[in-house]
Every structure is written in structure tokens, then in C-alpha cells.
Amino acid sequence: MADRPPPDDDRRWHPETRAIRAGRGGSATALAPVLWASSTFITPTVDDAREMATSMAPERFYSRYGNPTIRDFETAIADLEGAEDARAYGSGMGAVSGVVLGLCSAGDHIVAQRQLYAGTQLLLQTACPRFGIDVTFVDGTDPGAFAAAVRPGRTVLVWAETPANPRLDLVDLDAVGAIAGPMTVVDSTFATPLAQRPLDHGVDLVVHSATKGIAGHNDATLGVVAGSSELCQWLWSFAVLHGAIASPFDALNGLRGLRTLPVRFARQCATAQALAEALEGHPGVDGVRYPGLASHPQHDLAKRQMEGAGTILTVDLAGGFDAGRRFVESVELAQMAPSLGGPETLVTHPASTTHVNLTLEELEANGIGPGTVRISVGLEHPEDIRADLEAALARAGA
Ligand SMILES: *Cc1c(COP(=O)(O)O)cnc(C)c1O
Numbered sequence: 001m002a003d004r005p006p007p008d009d010d011r012r013w014h015p016e017t018r019a020i021r022a023g024r025g026g027s028a029t030a031l032a033p034v035l036w037a038s039s040t041f042i043t044p045t046v047d048d049a050r051e052m053a054t055s056m057a058p059e060r061f062y063s064r065y066g067n068p069t070i071r072d073f074e075t076a077i078a079d080l081e082g083a084e085d086a087r088a089y090g091s092g093m094g095a096v097s098g099v100v101l102g103l104c105s106a107g108d109h110i111v112a113q114r115q116l117y118a119g120t121q122l123l124l125q126t127a128c129p130r131f132g133i134d135v136t137f138v139d140g141t142d143p144g145a146f147a148a149a150v151r152p153g154r155t156v157l158v159w160a161e162t163p164a165n166p167r168l169d170l171v172d173l174d175a176v177g178a179i180a181g182p183m184t185v186v187d188s189t190f191a192t193p194l195a196q197r198p199l200d201h202g203v204d205l206v207v208h209s210a211t212k213g214i215a216g217h218n219d220a221t222l223g224v225v226a227g228s229s230e231l232c233q234w235l236w237s238f239a240v241l242h243g244a245i246a247s248p249f250d251a252l253n254g255l256r257g258l259r260t261l262p263v264r265f266a267r268q269c270a271t272a273q274a275l276a277e278a279l280e281g282h283p284g285v286d287g288v289r290y291p292g293l294a295s296h297p298q299h300d301l302a303k304r305q306m307e308g309a310g311t312i313l314t315v316d317l318a319g320g321f322d323a324g325r326r327f328v329e330s331v332e333l334a335q336m337a338p339s340l341g342g343p344e345t346l347v348t349h350p351a352s353t354t355h356v357n358l359t360l361e362e363l364e365a366n367g368i369g370p371g372t373v374r375i376s377v378g379l380e381h382p383e384d385i386r387a388d389l390e391a392a393l394a395r396a397g398a
Contacts, residue, residue, distance in 0.1 A: 015080055015194060016262035023076030023255050026059070026068030033255040036060070036069045036248055057236045064245050073251035074224065076258055077214075080193035081206050083226035087235045088251055092189060092209025093119045094244030095223030099185055099205060100124070102238030103231075104156055106132030111149040112159035113140025115169045115367060117187065117209075118354065120161065140164060141298065143175035150182060160203075161187035162196075166350060166374055167314050167367035168289050170298040173305050177202025183231070189213070192341070194265045195308040205231060213311065213341030216257035216264055220250040264343070264379060268311035271385060272377040276313050278386055284323070284393040286371070289314040312340055317371035319397055324349040324371045326396035333380060333388035340376035345385050348374045 013021070027034045041060040043049035052061040059071045070088050078086040089095040100123060104110060112124050114137045124135045134154075138145035146158050158179055162171035173196065176184050185205045186198035192213040198206045208214055210222040223246070225235060239245065246254075269292070276290035288295070291302035292309030302309055317323040327349065328336045334345040338354065348354065350368045358366065377385065 018079055019076075019194075019258045019262050022079040022258070023072035023074075025075060026072045033072055033252055034069065035252045036063075036067055038067075039063045056233050063248065064240055064243065067248050067251075069248040069255075070246050070251040073222075073246070073254045076255060077193065077208070077210075077224045078226050080258070081226040082197055082199050083206070084229040085232035086224055086226035087232050087239060088210075088246035088254070089223035089225070089239065090244045090246050090250070091221045092117075092207070092211055092223040093123070094242075094246075095207050095209070095225050096120050096187070097123055097127070098223075098235055098239050098242055098244055099207060099225055100128065100133075100157065100159075101131070101242065102235050103183060104128075104131075104133045107154070108156045109134045109136065109151050109154040110157045110159060111136050111138060111146050111155055111182070113138055113146070113161060113164065113171060114365075115140050115164040115167065116159075116161050117165045117189075120159070120187065124159070140171045141169050143172040146176060147179050150179065152181060155182040158182050158184045159187075160185070161189075163190040163291055163310055163312070165190075166372070168291055168296070168310070168312060169367070170291060170301050170305075172301060173198050173201035173203060190310050190312060190340070191306060191308075192261060192265055194262055195269075195306045195310060199227065201305070204228070210254050210257075212339065213265060214257050214261060215250065215253045216261060216341060216343070217253065218339060218342035218344065220253035220257070222246055222250040222254050224254070265308060265311065267379060268341075268377050269308040271382040272311050272313055273309060274382055275375070275377060275386055275389065279313070279315055279389065282390070282393060284318050284396070286316040286318045286369075288316075311377050313375045313377065315373050315375060316369050317373060317393070317396065319371060321351055321370035323396045324373050325352045327373055327392050328352075330392035330395040331388055332391070333384055334375070334378075334392070340374075342376070343379040345378035345380055345388075346376040350374065 040062045052058045058066040074086040136149045160171040183204045187207045189209045205227040273292045280288045290313045328347045337346045
């Protein structure tokens with residue numbers, strides 16, 4: 001669109017300010033982002049149609065190729081991540097598979113960390129071999145492990161996630177960014193664009209499940225990838241075929257969420273820190289994992305590369321499996337549901353739900369103990385959350 005103003009990425013402003021202003025190119029004089037629900041756009045002349053059909057990532061055409069609301073969300077994320085461009089997808093997994101399958105071919109090799117979101121792990125373990133793509137898994141907490149596993153000339157992708165599911169292990173972003181040769185990708189979902197900016201460390205692409213903190217209200221399913229214009233063009237070329245395109249409505253909810261992400265994230269980090277400190281001394285708790293605790297094995301790294309230690313805690317209950325089950329059924333304010341980053345405090349007990357089919361050894365390999373519960377800290381009053389969790393611990397006999 002010729003009359004589109006330049007992206008609102010004024011670098012004088014702090015990220016907190018840019019999160020409010022970014023991505024309004026398609027809104028004209030509307031203050032709020034505009035929902036362009038249309039699945040297609042009229043091309044007045046054959047020349048216009050030809051230009052749209054042959055141009056890379058047009059802003060509006062057939063909406064799988066380009067839609068102004070989706071474009072605005074992409075522009076806003078690129079701004080906050082310090083990237084040249086971004087691509088939105090219909091989910092975080094749409095973004096993950098869009099990167100992996102869009103950039104890798106049969107015969108290629110990927111180095112990935114072992115500590116991964118379960119969907120990403122399954123994609124790498126089951127889909128990649130079907131397409132002739134080899135994957136080597138390494139310990140993401142060992143800064144040299146990624147580079148050591150790179151096969152020169154064959155490794156095309158290095159995949160990291162930090163903080164990582166489920167035990168909030170961290171990856172040294174400088175070490176990943178320094179790897180020469182393959183493209184490097186960081187899933188930064190748990191950090192949001194506020195707490196860390198992987199591209200500033202030399203990483204090539206940053207991925208988010210915007211379903212989580214970015215959209216931030218548990219009412220959108222959305223993914224996004226940010227990086228160089230060139231890589232984003234490659235991703236676009238495959239995305240229009242792969243088809244995991246963001247819905248304009250979810251992109252709108254992404255822009256809605258971004259405006260309050262800084263205040264939500266700051267509040268949720270502060271509550272998570274207070275809860276982590278309170279629960280660490282609780283007799284029913286064997287241990288708390290939170291990057292903001294001095295007891296976290298990579299606390300120094302967290303201080304170096306993160307601003308805000310995140311909104312998720314992992315707690316090991318002393319009473320093991322039964323206590324974990326009882327705890328997630330005993331909470332009254334917190335609710336049992338899989339997701340994170342939203343206003344509602346959520347709890348999960350992986351050993352009895354998402355990972356119920358794994359043996360104890362397999363659970364341990366995934367960093368999950370029988371009494372491990374994951375807490376996604378919401379926006380409720382911190383004292384209410386704390387009272388609820390402590391009462392549930394008492395009821396669980398933990
Ligand atoms: C949720 C999540 C994903 C997948 O995102 P969806 O939006 O559920 O598809 C990927 N990575 C991480 C770290 C996540 O938490």
C-alpha cells in the first residue's frame with residue numbers, strides 16, 4: 001500500500017513505549033489496530049493483480065499471501081525484537097514447523113537441545129526423520145555443546161529454547177549467536193520480547209508462541225518468527241505453501257496484547273519471584289526452579305542475559321506423585337490448564353497428565369519428577385495466589 005506510513009520504530013523510545021505504538025501502519029486514523037477480516041483484496045487492474053501475485057510478501061492480496069492486520073502484528077514484533085522483519089503463523093507450532101521445514105531439506109542436519117517444548121521435540125524426533133533430516137540432541141545448558149555437535153557443511157540449523165520447558169534451563173545466547181555456519185534459532189516464548197533479545201546476541205531467528213505472553217489473554221492461538229529480511233522472505237515462500245497462516249483476528253489480539261505486555265510481564269515476574277522465594281522455604285516443597293532464585297544453577301547467566309526472570313515456576317513437591325495430583329486438584333484460585341503467560345494463574349502436573357505415558361526414567365530425562373508441578377503465574381493479587389498455593393499444599397499433604 002503506497003500510502004502506508006513507515007513502521008513506528010522510533011529508537012528514541014523504550015520498548016515499553018514502542019510496544020504501545022508499534023504496528024499501526026494499516027490502521028490509518030483509527031487509534032486501535034484495525035481488523036482486516038477479508039480473505040482477499042480487490043486488485044483494480046490486471047497490472048495490480050500481476051504485481052501482487054509476483055511480489056514477495058505483499059501487504060494485501062489473498063490473505064494467505066498478505067493481510068494488513070497480520071502485517072501490522074509482524075511489524076510490531078520485528079520492532080520489539082530489533083529485527084528487519086517478522087512472519088506470523090497460526091500457532092507457535094506453525095512457526096516452529098515453518099522454520100524447520102521451510103529452511104531444511106533432505107540430507108540436512110539439525111542440532112537441538114534436549115530440553116524442549118514437547119511439540120518441538122516431537123517434530124524434530126518424528127517428522128524430521130521422515131523427511132530425511134537428521135537431528136542431534138545436546139544438553140542446552142552446556143555452552144559448548146551446540147557448536148561441538150555441528151557437522152560442517154551439513155548442519156543447517158541450530159535450535160535452542162531459553163528459558164526451556166519444563167525446568168527453566170537456560171541457554172547461553174552469546175554462545176549460540178557465535179556459532180558460525182548454520183542458522184541459529186532461539187524459541188524465546190518464556191522470555192517474551194521484553195526479557196531478552198536473542199538477535200542482539202548474534203542469533204539469526206527468534207521464535208515465539210504468541211499464544212502465551214504476547215497475546216497474553218488466553219484468547220488467541222498465534223506464532224511469530226523474527227529475523228533478517230532475507231530469512232523472512234524464505235519463510236514467507238514456504239509459509240504460503242505450508243499454510244499455517246495467522247488469523248487476522250488472532251493477529252489483532254496479538255497487537256492488543258503487546259500494548260500491555262510490559263506491565264503484565266513486570267507484574268507477573270515480580271509475583272513469580274516472590275512466590276519462588278516463599279515456596280523455596282516451604283516444608284512441603286523439595287525444590288523450586290526459577291531463574292530469579294540464587295539457587296538456580298544458571299542464576300548468573302539469567303542476570304546477564306535476561307531482564308526479568310519470567311512468569312513460570314517449577315516446583316518439586318516433597319510428597320511426590322500423589323501430592324502433585326492432589327495439589328493441582330486442590331487449588332481454588334489457580335486453575336488446572338496447559339498454557340502460560342496469561343492473566344489467570346495456571347497449574348499443571350506433567351507426570352499425571354501430559355507425560356503420563358513416560359516411565360520414571362523417561363520423566364527424569366525430560367527433567368520432570370513425580371512431584372513436579374508447573375505454575376504459570378498470573379495477574380491476580382500476589383497475596384491471593386500465595387494463600388491459594390499454600391492452602392493447596394496443605395490439602396495435598398505435601
Ligand atoms: C506453547 C509453546 C510452543 C507452541 O506454541 P502453540 O502456540 O501452542 O502452537 C512452542 N514453544 C514454547 C516454548 C511454548 O511454550
